[in-house]
Amino acid sequence: MGCTLLIRSAGHGPYVGEPTLPTLDYDTEGAFNRGSLCGCGNLSLELCSHPRRFESPRMRDAAGVLQEVTWSKALDEIAARLGAIRRESGPGSVGLWLAPSLSNEDAERVARFARLLDVPNVDSGLPEDQALLGGIERAGVSVERVERIEQLAGATAMLCVGDVLTLAPCLAKPVLDARYDRRQNLLGTLAGARSRTTWFGKPDLRCAPGGETAALALMLHVALLGGHGRGVPWRQSALDGLDAIGIATLERAAALRRDAVASLVDALAERPGTAILIGVGFADRARPDLAAGLAAMLAAVTDSRLLAVPQGANAVGVRRALRAEGYPDRAGLTGPEMLEAALTGELRALLLFGLDPIAATPGHLARSALGRLDLLVAADVLPNRATHRADFVLPACVAGEKHGHFTNAFGADLELGVALRPPGEARTEAFLIGELERRMLGGAAIRRVPEPEQRPGALEQKSGGGLFADLDLFLRLQEREHTGREVGTHLLLGRADPAQSGDGSWTRHLSWPQHDTPRPEVSLAVEDAAELGVRTGDQVRLRSPGAEVVLAVRTEPRLPRHVVLAPGSEPGVRDLLRWRLDPALRQIALDPVRVSVERVDGGQP
């Protein structure tokens, strides 16, 4: 879940009652945000008793059919095959990829297991989240984080980048408290298209679709030129980097004028208690790392607090736990790199803990990569496209069925206890890892975990020129892409969906999303819809090379022409996208995708 049990922003677990009979309660006196629970959070209990939950281990037989087996049979086989691959091709041929919904302890356990096996390839979370959090680290600036909900509720000026209120609906109360607390309070929103967050924008800065990164660079430039941030040590180097790009270029790329952003920038810098919130920019997924780095710099220059809102429930905690164990390792591979290595045969075995790489990475590559592996093990709770391809499926537990700590977006560790028994033979990651360790290394091995070397993670770099050089390159590519638009094609942008969380691979199974948005919709500009001869409720087919999806139409009055907005978590939509590995980021960078849109005849869906 994107917000499993209010991990992201609230401070209490909603489970009460007997362990076997939990009910959902709303703590309206709760210190964090007074009982709010997003749509997916409300449905979280469905996961516990979902009829499609995996309840016993499964192993693919010689005929390619997944058959139920005992835990000991599955674990013996996995240990033997993993051991053989490690011996034959070295520990570098094995990879582990963790979901951002795991607990901190589970992430530590998996990392220590990998270190025991000398496996360098361990990554966590959704690539976009890694880019968001990595981008802030990479900027290397010292910035205060939002650590308490009151720091949002009491803000006198705020900037929301991306659709943060859809990504984290539980932030709505404090953000709107700040918005309505006093008439002169400012809640600036920055986005390329209308969203739940931009409804509340005052000012509502509407940049070009995909122009958030340029807009943030423009705001940073305006702030520096306006004399703000005199105390930051990298002020001159940032000014030089931005001057080299040129403010006119930034204005053009953002489709915003410097005067339009100046008053908000001044308010952020001059008022007390200001904040900048950034979610994974759905309209700007190409380089969320650059946008996040620039947001961090803008926060430092304007003396604002920063809050990064990832998609994964425990993205911050799992990332932190892995880094404490020395991952991502410079010598190892990140998740998307593992997929590329699987295609070349360099990676032969992959262990997935609650993560479906096909949902987590858009496009086709993950599907082919998983098919090339000699061993694919998926520990998960519900079927997904990775479990369909796995050699072994191990039934795992959801939060509430196991004890653990989770770190919310504010950086606070929250403890969740065991409220109910897992179904059937589902077991925790602790059990699975412990048993594999025992089989592969013997019981004594746990005391011999080598300490991680104290070397900077692969994503850490010094602040300064690198970011602006990347920004310059990114803007040039973007400009080329925009000017080279083929007639009749539309720029495809992702829209956050309040009924889906994370990569949607769990929430898709819940009854509410199916009830609430039974038909995925694509937003079209009113003029584009008229040109195609379609109205809200009709169907259109979106095509990109090698993929197509049929979606219901929703016309959108203020959407720019030749841009379509489609749910970013919808598998068919993700198939339309293409990505490449960004060498600096070592995560995915999405190529802008143009799709053709055609009317599907035959009436309404």
Next chain:
Amino acid sequence: MTSAISERKVTKRIVLDLDRCTGCRACGAACHVGHHGQTNLVPGVVADAAVLPVHCRHCEHAACVEACPTGALYREEHGFVRRAEVLCIGCRSCSFACPFGAIGDEFVRHVSPKCDLCVDRVVAGGVPRCVASCTSGALSFVELEETVGTPEYVGGRIRSRGTTRRA
């Protein structure tokens, strides 16, 4: 009998603050979970621009009760308008009669959806699920007398006009 009802009457009602609702539909999800998969909140689509929950006002003179041919809709002891599931034949008369469009057309087990104001929680001193769950503080459960008199109140909805309201 009458005095027993008036003693137990709950005079609070759900009010929606139009300026705060983000359209996240967490209220609908809470209702869905709390009512065995039937959502009694109707999503009101405002000119393709916003989605806001339409909730039942539990009217003093309820058109839905008048319209129901089987007597499935009735006023219960706390003053709420409820639906007796076994009597409902799913004819949609109530849905057509309600001036607010608060009864949707999502038929579950062949009965129409009808808000019961989460009577189980309210009589125990709580607030309805949608109000508790609302992510933005747009929904509140307030004394009708207090709200109706304010200039912002318009038929079950308020515009906050820059004030902070909390659930």
